[in-house]
Amino acid sequence: METLNRRAAFRLAGLSALGAALAACAPDAAGGGAPKGDAAAKRFGFTSWSLNEEAQKAAVRATVDAYAAKHGVRIDTASFPYNEYLNQVTLKLRGGQLSGAVQLDISWLAALAAMGKLKDLGAQAAKGGYTDVALSSGRFQDRQLGLPWTTGSIGLVANTEVLKKAGVEGMPATVEEFEDALRKVAKLGGGITPYAAATKAAQLKDILPWMRTFGSPLMEGDTITVGDDASVAAVEWYKKLYDAKLIAPDVDRFDARALFAQGKAAFYDDAVIARGVVAAQSPDKSLTEKMAPLARPVLKAGDQPQALLWGHVIVVVDGEGSDAAADFASYATSDTATVTAFFEKVKLPPTTTAGLADPKVAGDAFTTEWTEKITKTATPNPFWRYAGYAQIETAIAEQVQAVLVGQSPAKDALARAAETAKPLQK
Missing domain, CATH: 3.40.190.10 (Periplasmic binding protein-like II)
Known part of the structure; x- marks a missing residue:
């Protein structure tokens, strides 16, 4: 794999x-x-x-x-x-x-x-x-x-053994429950990253389904809505996790897989190929038995879980x-x-x-x-309709990273991202 x-x-x-x-x-x-x-x-x-x-x-x-x-x-x-x-x-x-x-x-x-x-x-x-x-x-x-x-799809994978050690009962279904689970895992120490979320700019488009989770459509018609209240709230929440060390700096998909393979992460984002890829890297030959797909937690009960089609x-x-x-x-x-x-x-x-x-x-x-x-x-990424979709994602990712490292408030950063993305809608 x-x-x-x-x-x-x-x-x-x-x-x-x-x-x-x-x-x-x-x-x-x-x-x-x-x-x-x-x-x-x-x-x-x-x-x-x-x-x-x-x-x-x-x-x-x-x-x-x-x-x-x-x-x-x-x-x-x-x-x-x-x-x-x-x-x-x-x-x-x-x-x-x-x-x-x-x-x-x-x-x-x-x-x-x-x-x-x-x-x-x-x-x-x-x-x-x-x-x-x-x-x-x-x-x-x-x-x-x-x-x-x-x-x-691109979704969340959980290590059930780590969650059990942390005292997390059942899989988190809401953002509040997810954050609570991360805080319990953090208390384990031992170099474990509760959520090996993407924090490198090249991978930070993983924030898009979280923006949707918080209620942003990302696009309405031909208008990019990144920078609306919901997307700002999602990035501010991500920043809160970052500041609390519930997610780690400079993590991309490769880093996240390595952490998870070593039993040093409770959650991370990947495609359905995760099982084969991670198993090949892990010294724990029983890791696949501890891996569980997790529907992305929702903001409130009854919301539809968000995932990117793949x-x-x-x-x-x-x-x-x-x-x-x-x-x-x-x-x-x-x-x-x-x-x-x-x-x-x-x-x-x-x-x-x-x-x-x-x-x-x-x-x-x-x-x-x-x-x-x-x-x-x-659901598909709405930016895929454009030839410049990768550049649109990069514009958003770079501004989200600026928020994480404290260079800009979320509202200002996402407004800049939307402006940068507009001429790329071709």
Whole structure:
């Protein structure tokens, strides 16, 4: 799972070159031109970063080979490392050098959709049996441009052994209960960080679901609402945790995983891949038995827990071989035998009701619990609609860090963040 570790970090840190690369492609939004090539051709391409990663390439290759053999088609595969992937795909799509099916991180869908060259997969989606949350990850402006391959979320993970030692009974359900649990853990001493929350600027967009927890929509229409009373309250609360040493300075996802793996953190934020990543780092071979997914605590009872959607979709480029590519995308993401076999190999949750209900998946308590507690109410980052989403997140993160280190009051800092973000809404 180490390649997943690196891959998640690249996405979560943001891609600094993304805005410029995609801005250059913006003119295609108005007219991508007619699709080129024979849509009914029985040869198509499949581009995937997973084919470049040791942890997943065998499982992906098995899916590709099985479909090709069953349907008598030829699939030409291509791959790029994750941290180069989007720029490569963007340039090749713009230059007419990309066809067939393409794996995408869900945060990239809007940017590629703006080029006007993706096939509408609504017909495949309608018969796939996907969950509503999964379908939302592949939807752009009321069109189903991607079929969900794996759908998860960024949520909280708890170490139940640490909580038990601290005298925390049951999982905290509200912000007040969560803070109380952190204070109990702090009394354990021994170098334990109660909540290994992100405090480095590169990762501080983890504050966004907390802003939503406190009532900020982040965006209303095309207006960024960061800087409203709710987002200010969330950052002031985060600052309170920081000052009380309930969260620690200079922590990113890698640091948080290391602390948790060593039994030195009670809570931290991660994707559903957390179990495999942390287990590989931990000297405690029973750590996975002590890990529990936690629905993000709410401000008041009855509120909906907040989580950021996470996952991959398969899109199809309109044109040469696009009909067969769309059928392949449907097969890879919704055929029950295929998605459950994929889950057994890489532990990435399927996106269909039947796949999640299959004994091979349903019998995995951690994945099932994560899906029910966290992914069920996860929503996309509203900034993903913009090519400059990473820069918007950076503008917010830098100002939140300024608050944490005492350089600025929250209200002033978030007002500056919103002003910086406005010209990036393109």
